[in-house]
Amino acid sequence: MSLVLCLVLGILASASGQPNxxxxxxxxxxxTPVTDETRYTTLNPDIQxxxxxxxxxSKGNIVFTAGERxxxxxxxxxxxxxxxxxxxxxxxxxxSYPAGASTGVTLTSIEVYVDMMADDAGGYLTKxxxxxTHVEILLTSNLTRSFVYETFIxxx
Numbered sequence: 001m002s003l004v005l006c007l008v009l010g011i012l013a014s015a016s017g018q019p020n021x022x023x024x025x026x027x028x029x030x031x032t033p034v035t036d037e038t039r040y041t042t043l044n045p046d047i048q049x050x051x052x053x054x055x056x057x058s059k060g061n062i063v064f065t066a067g068e069r070x071x072x073x074x075x076x077x078x079x080x081x082x083x084x085x086x087x088x089x090x091x092x093x094x095x096s097y098p099a100g101a102s103t104g105v106t107l108t109s110i111e112v113y114v115d116m117m118a119d120d121a122g123g124y125l126t127k128x129x130x131x132x133t134h135v136e137i138l139l140t141s142n143l144t145r146s147f148v149y150e151t152f153i154x155x156x
Contacts, residue, residue: 025076025097025098026077026096026097026098026153027096027100028079028093028096029092029093029094029095031091031147032093033091034091034092035090039090040094040126040138044126048126049125049138050125051124052112052124054123062120063114064110064111064112065109066110067131068109069154070154072156073109073155073156074155074156075154076153077097077152078150078151080148080149081148082147082149083146084145084146085145085147087145088117088145089143089145090142090143091140091147092138092140094126095137095139096127096135096136096137097134097153098133098134106131106132106155106156107132107133107134108154109130109152109153109155110129110135110153110154111154112137112149112151112152114148114149115148116148118142118143118144118145118147119142119143120141120142121139121140123137123139123140124139124140125137126138
């Protein structure tokens, strides 16, 4: 279903004359098992975590959001990833927009949909954010055997 939605949105963006979102616009890490010594916050002790808005849904689904859609904005990035683990582990994912030295657009909204086999997850902006041209997003989950997420970034 997500793949069909992504394909339809890509076709709509092409038909509207606006540039398509490219996966190369987003840097992201693999879904990485972490320990207390390898957590992002341990390796970057001076980082300020700005918690995203969080809505928990049934069956372990969580939606993290920042900002809101604005008239004239468009989807800049859509990214999906997932992994299953052989045993329950703490995991993290780090995403950065734009990737590399490219120039980003002004961000209006970020939505991250997470499905995992754990009690909770965290979604944080660690750099940049809404109204800026860059953002770094940290996703975390403790003691999960499965972690799947889809990210939508909008801007103009």
